[in-house]
Amino acid sequence: MNRNLTLLGLVLLLVGLGTFVASLFGHALVGGWGGLALTWLPFTAGGLILAVAPYAGTTPGIKNDGIWRGTFSGRGVGAWLLGLVLTGFYCLVYWWPEHLEGAIRALDPLAQALAGGPASQWFLYGYLYTLAVTIMGARMAMRYRHNRYQLVRTASVVFFQLAFGFLVPQLLRAFQQPEFYFTYFWPLKKEYLFPNDLQGLASSGGFGVFMAFWGVAVALVATPVLTWYFGKRWYCSWVCGCGGLAETAGDPFRQLSDKSLSAWKFERWSIHLTLVAVTVVTALVFGNWALGGAWLGEASGKATHWYGFLVGSVLSGVVGVGFYPILGTRVWCRYFCPQAAILGLIQRFYSRFRITTNGGQCISCGNCSTYCEMGIDVRAYAQRGQNIVRASCVGCGVCAAVCPRGVLKLENGPVKTR
Amino acid sequence: MHVVIIGNGIAGVTAALALRKRRRDWKITLVSGESDAFFSRTALMYVYMGHMRLQDTLPYEPWFWQERRLDRVRGWVVHVDTAAHRLTFDDGRTLAWDKLIVATGSTPNRFGWPGEDLPGVQGLYSLQDLEALERHSVGASRAAVVGGGLIGVELAEMLHSRGMHVTLLARESAYWNNALPTAEAEMVGGVIRAAGIDLRLSTELGAIEAGDHGRAAAVRTGAGERLPAQIVGLTAGVRPSLGAVAGAGLDAGRGLRVNAQLRTSHPDVYACGDCAEIVDDPERPGRVEQLWYTGRMQGEVCGANVAGEAQTYVRGVWFNSAKFFDLEWHTYGQVRAAASTRPPGERTHLWQDAARRRLLRVDTVDGAVVGMNALGLRQRQDVWTRWITEGRSMADILPRLGEANFDPEFSGKALGQAAGALREVQA
Numbered sequence: 001m002n003r004n005l006t007l008l009g010l011v012l013l014l015v016g017l018g019t020f021v022a023s024l025f026g027h028a029l030v031g032g033w034g035g036l037a038l039t040w041l042p043f044t045a046g047g048l049i050l051a052v053a054p055y056a057g058t059t060p061g062i063k064n065d066g067i068w069r070g071t072f073s074g075r076g077v078g079a080w081l082l083g084l085v086l087t088g089f090y091c092l093v094y095w096w097p098e099h100l101e102g103a104i105r106a107l108d109p110l111a112q113a114l115a116g117g118p119a120s121q122w123f124l125y126g127y128l129y130t131l132a133v134t135i136m137g138a139r140m141a142m143r144y145r146h147n148r149y150q151l152v153r154t155a156s157v158v159f160f161q162l163a164f165g166f167l168v169p170q171l172l173r174a175f176q177q178p179e180f181y182f183t184y185f186w187p188l189k190k191e192y193l194f195p196n197d198l199q200g201l202a203s204s205g206g207f208g209v210f211m212a213f214w215g216v217a218v219a220l221v222a223t224p225v226l227t228w229y230f231g232k233r234w235y236c237s238w239v240c241g242c243g244g245l246a247e248t249a250g251d252p253f254r255q256l257s258d259k260s261l262s263a264w265k266f267e268r269w270s271i272h273l274t275l276v277a278v279t280v281v282t283a284l285v286f287g288n289w290a291l292g293g294a295w296l297g298e299a300s301g302k303a304t305h306w307y308g309f310l311v312g313s314v315l316s317g318v319v320g321v322g323f324y325p326i327l328g329t330r331v332w333c334r335y336f337c338p339q340a341a342i343l344g345l346i347q348r349f350y351s352r353f354r355i356t357t358n359g360g361q362c363i364s365c366g367n368c369s370t371y372c373e374m375g376i377d378v379r380a381y382a383q384r385g386q387n388i389v390r391a392s393c394v395g396c397g398v399c400a401a402v403c404p405r406g407v408l409k410l411e412n413g414p415v416k417t418r
Numbered sequence: 419m420h421v422v423i424i425g426n427g428i429a430g431v432t433a434a435l436a437l438r439k440r441r442r443d444w445k446i447t448l449v450s451g452e453s454d455a456f457f458s459r460t461a462l463m464y465v466y467m468g469h470m471r472l473q474d475t476l477p478y479e480p481w482f483w484q485e486r487r488l489d490r491v492r493g494w495v496v497h498v499d500t501a502a503h504r505l506t507f508d509d510g511r512t513l514a515w516d517k518l519i520v521a522t523g524s525t526p527n528r529f530g531w532p533g534e535d536l537p538g539v540q541g542l543y544s545l546q547d548l549e550a551l552e553r554h555s556v557g558a559s560r561a562a563v564v565g566g567g568l569i570g571v572e573l574a575e576m577l578h579s580r581g582m583h584v585t586l587l588a589r590e591s592a593y594w595n596n597a598l599p600t601a602e603a604e605m606v607g608g609v610i611r612a613a614g615i616d617l618r619l620s621t622e623l624g625a626i627e628a629g630d631h632g633r634a635a636a637v638r639t640g641a642g643e644r645l646p647a648q649i650v651g652l653t654a655g656v657r658p659s660l661g662a663v664a665g666a667g668l669d670a671g672r673g674l675r676v677n678a679q680l681r682t683s684h685p686d687v688y689a690c691g692d693c694a695e696i697v698d699d700p701e702r703p704g705r706v707e708q709l710w711y712t713g714r715m716q717g718e719v720c721g722a723n724v725a726g727e728a729q730t731y732v733r734g735v736w737f738n739s740a741k742f743f744d745l746e747w748h749t750y751g752q753v754r755a756a757a758s759t760r761p762p763g764e765r766t767h768l769w770q771d772a773a774r775r776r777l778l779r780v781d782t783v784d785g786a787v788v789g790m791n792a793l794g795l796r797q798r799q800d801v802w803t804r805w806i807t808e809g810r811s812m813a814d815i816l817p818r819l820g821e822a823n824f825d826p827e828f829s830g831k832a833l834g835q836a837a838g839a840l841r842e843v844q845a
């Protein structure tokens with residue numbers, strides 16, 4: 001029965017993909033809603049079936065059989081091909097969107113309905129991103145249906161991506177409001193503290209003032225408070241869109257992260273350097289603004305541009321997502337995300353969050369470390385009976401889920417008992 | 419001073435680390451015939467099932483051994499000369515030592531079954547067993563696993579994960595009921611069957627039969643039934659592996675006999691882990707402990723004593739855990755398996771949910787909690803250890819059962835239900 005279902009899913013997915021590729025080359029069979037439905041209905045249905053079918057009829061529990069033997073999940077040929085497709089797609093979106101024109105036009109009806117205007121490459125990107133999070137979110141929920149923490153958390157990331165990562169920005173456009181993402185803050189969205197951008201928001205009317213205030217208040221007040229209380233996870237594995245993609249579409253690749261000490265050393269340099277870079281860029285922008293552009297001339301504009309290219313496009317997109325099948329899911333989050341750097345510093349030094357170890361029950365099997373997408377050697381702590389307090393931990397809870405001896409538990413509690 | 423440790427498992431490695439912590443300048447050599455690097459034996463099943471690669475089971479990276487200056491020598495020890503303080507490898511090499519730690523672990527039991535040496539018949543203990551299993555799995559469609567313990571169910575799950583039809587033979591009338599009370603044993607048996615394993619209880623192995631190519635083709639049960647199987651897994655327990663020290667003149671019984679300081683009958687030779695038999699434990703003389711954590715704790719004490727301290731090995735309140743397919747088990751303290759042997763004053767209290775996915779049992783002696791079993795519920799070790807050590811009463815612990823909860827957040831009210839519904843039962 002599962003085999004027939006899988007076959008059906010595969011056929012539907014291929015119909016969707018086929019018409020998508022045809023539309024890329026300007027060969028849409030039908031236009032308007034019909035064309036949209038012809039591609040995306042079978043794609044979504046096929047994707048959902050393929051995501052869920054392998055778990056239908058299995059008993060609820062950890063299902064990691066054959067992961068390292070899979071061509072996609074075990075760094076086989078499929079993984080390299082998928083990596084090529086993903087990096088290629090990111091390059092097109094960022095730098096050569098004209099090659100996506102057919103697919104973008106195919107989404108026009110949806111963009112019109114939601115935002116009252118034509119689609120752009122960013123609309124296409126956001127649409128695909130949200131679709132991936134939703135379909136693979138269903139897979140995640142099916143895989144971990146025995147674990148309420150995973151269910152609630154997965155529902156949360158899918159909701160935030162769907163609502164605040166995709167729909168709300170479109171609706172804002174429909175109501176002639178400035179584009180705004182309520183779930184991104186400085187320094188991940190560095191502009192949300194840039195003076196000109198704040199002024200722009202504020203001058204757009206009452207709601208704009210609220211958005212400007214929201215961005216500043218969450219970045220400066222809510223972030224430290226929530227992170228103190230819940231740890232970094234409140235954002236990285238519950239709200240953030242980048243985290244949302246990693247936690248859903250990225251789940252098949254989480255085991256590929258590098259667990260070595262050298263990777264940890266690299267991470268501590270790279271992530272804090274990005275934080276320094278974004279701080280410098282922000283300071284330059286502020287300096288320039290305060291001095292009416294007289295200071296440093298073009299420097300702040302150039303710095304913003306290069307930071308956007310290197311960090312925003314190359315590291316977060318092309319490498320961050322494109323390399324999922326090779327380097328694992330959280331390359332961006334672990335090595336480069338400046339937001340993660342700040343949350344991590346708070347989590348490491350002043351948070352109630354920790355992963356508790358259950359006495360001497362650890363059998364050093366290594367499942368926890370293997371499935372840690374952040375490359376934390378969880379076992380190194382667990383086998384010594386130590387709690388895990390690490391800057392990079394996003395609190396996804398998968399180490400605790402896969403542990404066959406019930407050794408790990410994510411907890412909030414008094415800081416001094418960590 | 420040169421300390422040689424035979425065996426680089428959890429016991430030997432822990433002993434080496436404990437010793438290094440105390441003696442920075444001694445030379446320490448870890449010897450093993452099985453592998454160059456310390457790996458996690460408990461993770462063998464996950465390698466076969468594709469959850470992990472072999473390298474993921476190594477608890478320490480290569481730099482770790484260099485940093486701790488722990489030398490490693492690969493080879494099988496065939497003789498230990500305690501008078502000359504020297505050991506000999508199977509290829510004739512020798513190695514001199516000042517102090518020796520024997521941490522050679524276990525070897526699977528065999529009971530002289532007809533056909534037990536046929537190709538396709540094997541135990542599951544070592545890396546070499548894992549490699550053999552990979553070879554035997556090629557083209558195999560049916561397997562039989564003999565032995566109803568913890569490794570038996572793991573091996574059954576492994577073979578099942580590769581799509582084989584697996585029959586699991588156990589002598590007991592309910593799964594592992596020499597360790598588990600009936601309710602638990604039945605729940606575990608139910609899980610094994612639900613996974614698709616053909617579980618045969620009260621069934622003994624009669625003989626293993628060869629096929630055309632001289633390879634195992636079937637097992638015959640004690641009752642004469644023939645079950646086709648190209649792989650026959652023998653998992654009827656393990657015993658101390660004493661080949662290295664045979665003929666060394668060391669006092670040995672079931673295992674290598676040691677006192678509470680883990681010293682053998684020779685003053686310069688110590689033993690720890692699966693291979694050691696602790697003789698002067700007043701409660702249970704002649705005890706052999708074949709667990710990961712006892713290996714770690716013994717290694718810790720052994721290393722300290724070799725360094726010159728006089729630590730006594732105290733295991734503390736018993737605990738253990740396991741996973742039967744998707745069902746997790748935690749146990750703390752002493753729970754009586756056989757109701758028929760229960761003395762007066764000892765009582766047992768049980769709760770099971772309607773779906774038979776969760777279970778909690780608490781045993782008391784004269785009103786004081788002495789042990790518990792949990793299935794499908796993760797329980798906190800330090801809390802139960804404290805309750806057991808302090809001899810708390812049921813009335814005392816029931817309202818605060820939540821303190822012992824170790825399930826993931828949002829896991830619901832199972833423990834609350836258990837607290838309200840734990841009832842004294844006969845078995």
Ligand SMILES: Cc1cc2nc3c(=O)[nH]c(=O)nc-3n(C[C@H](O)[C@H](O)[C@H](O)COP(=O)(O)OP(=O)(O)OC[C@H]3O[C@@H](n4cnc5c(N)ncnc54)[C@H](O)[C@@H]3O)c2cc1C
Nearest residue numbers: 425427428429451452494495522523662691692708709710
């Ligand atoms: C499949 C499996 C699953 C298990 N799961 C669990 C579990 O979930 N929980 C638990 O508590 N326990 C479990 N155990 C038991 C646990 O692994 C052992 O108790 C533990 O590994 C014993 O450690 P040790 O260091 O004493 O011996 P070992 O790990 O056996 O190490 C001894 C080493 O010495 C080497 N050696 C022996 N003789 C010689 C010689 N003559 N020359 C050179 N080298 C030699 C051996 O090759 C071996 O490498 C499991 C065991 C198996 C096989």
Ligand code: SF4
Nearest residue numbers: 362365366368382403
């Ligand atoms: S998964 Fe659990 S038992 Fe295995 S190493 Fe991690 S904490 Fe220990």
